[in-house]
Amino acid sequence: MHTLIKFVIDYTRYVLKGGAKFYAWMGFLAVLSAGALYGFYLQNTEGLIVTGLSSQIHDGLYFANLVFLVGVAAGAVTIVFPAYIYHHKAMHEVTVLGEMLAISAVCMVMLFVFAHMGRPDRLWHMLPFVGIFNMPGSMLAWDVLVLNGYLMLNFACGFYYLYAKYTGGHVNNKIFMPLVYTSIVWALSIHTVTAFLIASMPARPMWFHSMMPIRFITTAFAAGPCLIILAFMIIRKNTKFWIQDDAIDVLSNIVTWCLGLALFLTMSEIVVELYARTEHANGLYYLMFGLHGLTRLVPWFWSSLAFMIIAFVMFLMPSVRTNYKLLPIACVLAFVGIWIEKGMGLIVPGFIPTPIGEVIEYYPTLIEIVMTVGIWAMGLFIWSILLKGAIGILVHDLKYEGSDAGKSIDFPSSGETAASASR
Amino acid sequence: MGVAALMTQSDDVKATVEWAEQFQGNYRLMTAAEKAEARARLERRYSAQYSKKVTVDTSEALPGVLMGYALNIRKCIGCRRCVNACVEENNQSRGKNPGERIEWIQVLRMERGEFSKEKMNEGYPEGLGIQVGGNAYTPAGQVLEGQYHYEPALVPEKDATYMPIACMQCEKPPCVKVCPVRTTYREADGPVVIDYNWCIGCRMCMGACPYWARRINLTTPVLPKAEMNPVTHYLGNRPRMRGVVEKCHWCLQRTRQGRYPACVEVCPVGARKFGNLLDPQSEVSLILARKNVFRLKAELNTFPKFFYFYD
Ligand code: SF4
Numbered sequence: 112m113h114t115l116i117k118f119v120i121d122y123t124r125y126v127l128k129g130g131a132k133f134y135a136w137m138g139f140l141a142v143l144s145a146g147a148l149y150g151f152y153l154q155n156t157e158g159l160i161v162t163g164l165s166s167q168i169h170d171g172l173y174f175a176n177l178v179f180l181v182g183v184a185a186g187a188v189t190i191v192f193p194a195y196i197y198h199h200k201a202m203h204e205v206t207v208l209g210e211m212l213a214i215s216a217v218c219m220v221m222l223f224v225f226a227h228m229g230r231p232d233r234l235w236h237m238l239p240f241v242g243i244f245n246m247p248g249s250m251l252a253w254d255v256l257v258l259n260g261y262l263m264l265n266f267a268c269g270f271y272y273l274y275a276k277y278t279g280g281h282v283n284n285k286i287f288m289p290l291v292y293t294s295i296v297w298a299l300s301i302h303t304v305t306a307f308l309i310a311s312m313p314a315r316p317m318w319f320h321s322m323m324p325i326r327f328i329t330t331a332f333a334a335g336p337c338l339i340i341l342a343f344m345i346i347r348k349n350t351k352f353w354i355q356d357d358a359i360d361v362l363s364n365i366v367t368w369c370l371g372l373a374l375f376l377t378m379s380e381i382v383v384e385l386y387a388r389t390e391h392a393n394g395l396y397y398l399m400f401g402l403h404g405l406t407r408l409v410p411w412f413w414s415s416l417a418f419m420i421i422a423f424v425m426f427l428m429p430s431v432r433t434n435y436k437l438l439p440i441a442c443v444l445a446f447v448g449i450w451i452e453k454g455m456g457l458i459v460p461g462f463i464p465t466p467i468g469e470v471i472e473y474y475p476t477l478i479e480i481v482m483t484v485g486i487w488a489m490g491l492f493i494w495s496i497l498l499k500g501a502i503g504i505l506v507h508d509l510k511y512e513g514s515d516a517g518k519s520i521d522f523p524s525s526g527e528t529a530a531s532a533s534r
Numbered sequence: 535m536g537v538a539a540l541m542t543q544s545d546d547v548k549a550t551v552e553w554a555e556q557f558q559g560n561y562r563l564m565t566a567a568e569k570a571e572a573r574a575r576l577e578r579r580y581s582a583q584y585s586k587k588v589t590v591d592t593s594e595a596l597p598g599v600l601m602g603y604a605l606n607i608r609k610c611i612g613c614r615r616c617v618n619a620c621v622e623e624n625n626q627s628r629g630k631n632p633g634e635r636i637e638w639i640q641v642l643r644m645e646r647g648e649f650s651k652e653k654m655n656e657g658y659p660e661g662l663g664i665q666v667g668g669n670a671y672t673p674a675g676q677v678l679e680g681q682y683h684y685e686p687a688l689v690p691e692k693d694a695t696y697m698p699i700a701c702m703q704c705e706k707p708p709c710v711k712v713c714p715v716r717t718t719y720r721e722a723d724g725p726v727v728i729d730y731n732w733c734i735g736c737r738m739c740m741g742a743c744p745y746w747a748r749r750i751n752l753t754t755p756v757l758p759k760a761e762m763n764p765v766t767h768y769l770g771n772r773p774r775m776r777g778v779v780e781k782c783h784w785c786l787q788r789t790r791q792g793r794y795p796a797c798v799e800v801c802p803v804g805a806r807k808f809g810n811l812l813d814p815q816s817e818v819s820l821i822l823a824r825k826n827v828f829r830l831k832a833e834l835n836t837f838p839k840f841f842y843f844y845d
């Protein structure tokens with residue numbers, strides 16, 4: 112118990128102190144988050160009228176980000192899986208960083224849920240025992256369940272591992288491994304349930320097909336690792352912690368094939384829907400070409416497709432994939448492409464036309480954008496804190512006093528030595 | 535919210551009552567005593583708020599009743615009187631700004647369409663000599679997008695037919711299935727209702743409804759004191775709050791007292807019929823037995839209790 116308290120105190124202390132760069136970054140995020148708080152305030156005094164939502168298009172930017180971030184959270188499994196199933200050594204060293212991403216992504220999802228709800232003050236109605244949970248009927252109830260489960264699993268796995276490192280003790284595999292395996296399967300379940308959430312509504316023909324879960328998984332397993340690769344690059348540059356090239360290469364391989372699959376699935380959908388061009392294709396048609404002269408989403412769709420295709424081609428070329436100057440560009444392209452695809456390209460056109468055939472356009476208001484940016488900032492804030500502490504423990508800056516944790520391994524400080532050490 | 539209400543509202547009754555409402559349970563699961571308490575609380579608050587005696591009915595479903603609705607599609611002239619009567623009867627929001635006006639009924643205007651000799655050889659792909667299309671580009675009997683807020687000088691218009699819709703009170707309502715907190719549910723006598731105090735505004739039900747029958751209160755409903763209808767039902771037309779979903783409930787405040795819904799009463803051509811489906815002699819039952827009847831989107835298996843017929 113004493114050690115645990117010490118752990119929390121040490122962790123907090125360690126996270127609080129940092130260089131000017133760190134403070135500037137955190138300050139920047141804090142300012143953006145403050146914007147979101149103001150948005151929350153406005154929404155809860157004025158109502159959702161401050162957003163661009165309407166009774167026709169009642170899910171917009173918040174819901175889109177929510178769906179996307181569930182994917183990012185699930186994407187963390189692309190680190191955990193190779194590490195524990197394939198015993199990939201380089202990955203093993205960084206698994207905990209992936210778990211930290213999962214935790215922060217789920218936190219962001221929760222914040223977006225708050226932003227999305229018409230009456231966030233009543234969210235307690237969903238709590239077990241005090242409220243009512245519509246199980247097993249409601250997909251949203253399932254989603255809440257799997258998301259919270261995932262949060263707890265990652266929290267448990269991540270911090271148990273860190274705590275063990277901190278004290279210099281050993282990880283008890285009898286407890287740890289079952290948790291890890293569960294979290295791997297669970298990661299799939301969170302995005303699948305989110306896909307079911309929207310795919311199970313025949314009232315929305317654009318979403319009503321069984322390809323949705325697999326499309327969700329492929330895009331998630333492309334977007335998640337992209338973000339992780341970017342984070343790895345930043346960590347390599349700015350901290351003592353050296354992430355091996357090997358780990359990055361595995362991730363970029365995963366991105367390549369998941370992105371390819373995602374593009375293939377998109378193409379299949381386009382061919383099937385648009386060849387027959389039934390009324391059910393109206394949503395997709397609106398997205399791709401516009402309907403009745405309304406074309407706001409068209410540029411989004413094509414830019415998303417262009418981003419994804421360019422990124423895919425870049426990832427396909429080994430010379431780009433292993434060039435760590437170009438790789439981040441490909442990652443950003445893929446990440447942004449998928450973000451658009453999930454948001455403006457999937458959620459919004461699902462409501463256009465409405466079930467009675469009305470074509471109405473939606474565009475997020477400034478408040479919505481401020482909120483969205485702010486919630487992302489909060490998420491990055493959380494992630495930065497988690498990563499800083501985790502890295503501190505991994506490089507043994509942060510250890511239980513008196514433990515000999517630091518002495519066991521010596522971390523190489525440059526890329527060359529790391530690469531040669533792993534070979 | 536309650537705290538906010540306490541601080542910002544000068545109106546004490548409203549604030550304290552809202553505070554209490556904040557913690558009340560799901561209406562369906564309340565005991566009789568709790569229901570009576572909730573009712574008294576609301577009557578007090580609404581009366582103070584709208585400066586008139588407001589009653590909140592809490593009568594339960596009558597045994598042996600299953601409400602049903604039938605609409606004669608041949609007769610509707612598209613005057614939209616039902617829409618306005620519904621807004622007035624059910625205390626819907628009636629502001630001018632977008633998002634502030636809520637209408638539960640829509641009367642869809644459908645084009646009669648035309649086929650003309652000149653277009654016999656048109657089609658696409660253009661110039662390739664493969665004809666896929668031709669005349670089919672002028673709609674016939676198709677809903678044109680966004681065409682229910684029309685205000686024609688004279689009805690019925692020559693080139694249009696009308697299709698009124700509202701909540702179909704499905705027997706297998708997808709909106710009920712998706713609600714994560716069981717706010718919306720089907721009453722024993724048929725209508726699907728919403729406990730406005732329990733709705734968290736997640737809008738899942740709006741996504742699931744194939745008839746676009748639900749509305750979200752994006753802002754506090756605009757309901758002038760003078761125009762407020764003081765005869766209300768807890769699950770029906772009592773004033774709603776911001777951030778919750780609402781929809782047609784077949785005027786529970788009337789129909790549970792043996793009256794017709796407002797839209798039935800107001801229809802100038804008698805296109806709308808309402809009654810007990812379990813009574814073989816009721817108007818709707820006779821229509822089901824004798825007329826040509828259909829339901830909308832039957833392929834979705836929602837089994838509406840709202841029937842269209844023609845003779
Ligand atoms: S019409 Fe829509 S709102 Fe009404 S019961 Fe059916 S699904 Fe629910």
Ligand code: SF4
Nearest residue numbers: 713733734736737739
């Ligand atoms: S918006 Fe309200 S009624 Fe609709 S599903 Fe959500 S909680 Fe249920």
